[in-house]
Amino acid sequence: MKQAEAPPDKAWSGPTHAGVKSPAPIVMPDLARRFVVTAARLDHLAPGHPMEPWLRFVARLARAQHVVATTLAPAAALSAEDIARATEARLPPLAADGHQRSPVWRDALTRLLDHLVAPNASVGPNARMGLNAPVGADSSAIPPQGDDLPPATLALIDTLRTADPTTLETLATHFLRGHIPAADTGATVFIVAALQIYFTGSAARLSAADLRLLQERSLCPCCGSPSIAGVITASGIIPGTRYLHCSMCSTAWNHTRTVCVTCAGTRKLSLRGIEDDGGVVKAEVCAECHTYSKLLYQLHDTQLDPVADDLASFGLDLLVSEEGFARHALNPFLLTGDSEDDIG
Missing domain, CATH: 3.90.1670.10 (FdhE-like domain)
Structure with a gap:
């Protein structure tokens, strides 16, 4: 998951003629809807799908993200000067290498993990597999739906709960810089979920009017992610x-x-x-x-x-x-x- 690392050398340009209709160049996220909408859509798409167990698990994860995002609401504290400095350099203000992550993202991770193992959260009755195996290509390696999380997943959650800050920050940095050792894939699923809460909450505090499209248009003008x-x-x-x-x-x-x-x-x-x-x-x-x-x-x-x-x-x-x-x-x-x- 590489992010923008260097400023482009061409200025952003938008519509120059008054009255000409043009789509908004940038639309900021709605924190109150982002994760709950994803969860509802996954619930709709899951029944009968070849990846149904995994879709339902990610829906559960998204519901946990929604709870944390709308209660703890972790976010970076960027000043107007920080934002202006970044956009003038044609850099995304929230780029991984452009701002210091607030430790509050780790609080989001803790709350997320707590909510996942709460009694009212469920994944399915026949849970057996954990998250240590790569996911996506083989549905047999996906946690089935059940009333309890798989033991291997619970063990992984406990490991993350007791991990020291340096370990968690290293996992986050590896993901944001585009390199994930295969052994860390399972843990990274939860790291990603917490980082999404943090970055979405941070982006929701910004104004689209203060941002600029990047020369490399495939990258987010807010955080530099693809x-x-x-x-x-x-x-x-x-x-x-x-x-x-x-x-x-x-x-x-x-x-x-x-x-x-x-x-x-x-x-x-x-x-x-x-x-x-x-x-x-x-x-x-x-x-x-x-x-x-x-x-x-x-x-x-x-x-x-x-x-x-x-x-x-x-x-x-x-x-x-x-x-x-x-x-x-x-x-x-x-x-x-x-x-x-x-x-x-």
């Missing part, structure tokens, strides 16, 4: 606009359609989809750089959610990867660890 998917709008000032959605802070930003998210090429783009899926999710593949990114179409389902629908369309990822295309940036809840290439 997008999880692009949503093609069905309403708004200009229906049919593409907004990329940040995988970490949930900020959305406008990105020109029919332009490769990875290399900005336009000559060899095409769409891939799965028959009879309703047309909600497509993969935009680029034959120039041999990468692809997800497109989600609100016209076909106004209730779609970037995190949930991307996760539930993993079958499309498998099909496109078999054609030799690498994904622009992975969903953080489909990590396999081991190398930077694995996680975008």
Whole structure:
């Protein structure tokens, strides 16, 4: 999960003529809705899905994120000067290498873990597997739904609860810098969930008017993380606009359609989809750089959610990867660890 590390050398430019309709370049996240909407969407998509146990687990995780985000509400304390300094340098104010993470994100992790093991939280009756195995490719390695979390997962949660701050900060830094040892994949699932709470809460405190799109348009203008998917709008000032959605802070930003998210090429783009899926999710593949990114179409389902629908369309990822295309940036809840290439 690489973030922006160096300032681009080109200034942002927006509409220059008064009265010309243009989509908002940046849309900040709604902390009150971000995680609960993802949970509800996963609950809707899970029944009968080949990855149903994992979708239900991530829905449970999202509900825990919602509780922590709306009660503890951890966030970075950025001054107006900090924000202005970053945007003038054409850097995202919340970039991993651009601001010092507040220790409050670790408080979010503790509260998150506490909520996951609360008596009123459930995953399924036949839980056996933990989270130490890579997830995504093999549903047999996914925790089944049940009344209790799997013993291996509970053990992992206990390990994280008692881990010292240095260990937790190292796990967070490894993820944000794009390198996750395979042995840390299970722990990183929870680290990611806590970081999403922290970064989304931090982004929600900022104003879109104080931010600028980056020259490298594939990266979030708020925190510098890659997008999880692009949503093609069905309403708004200009229906049919593409907004990329940040995988970490949930900020959305406008990105020109029919332009490769990875290399900005336009000559060899095409769409891939799965028959009879309703047309909600497509993969935009680029034959120039041999990468692809997800497109989600609100016209076909106004209730779609970037995190949930991307996760539930993993079958499309498998099909496109078999054609030799690498994904622009992975969903953080489909990590396999081991190398930077694995996680975008």
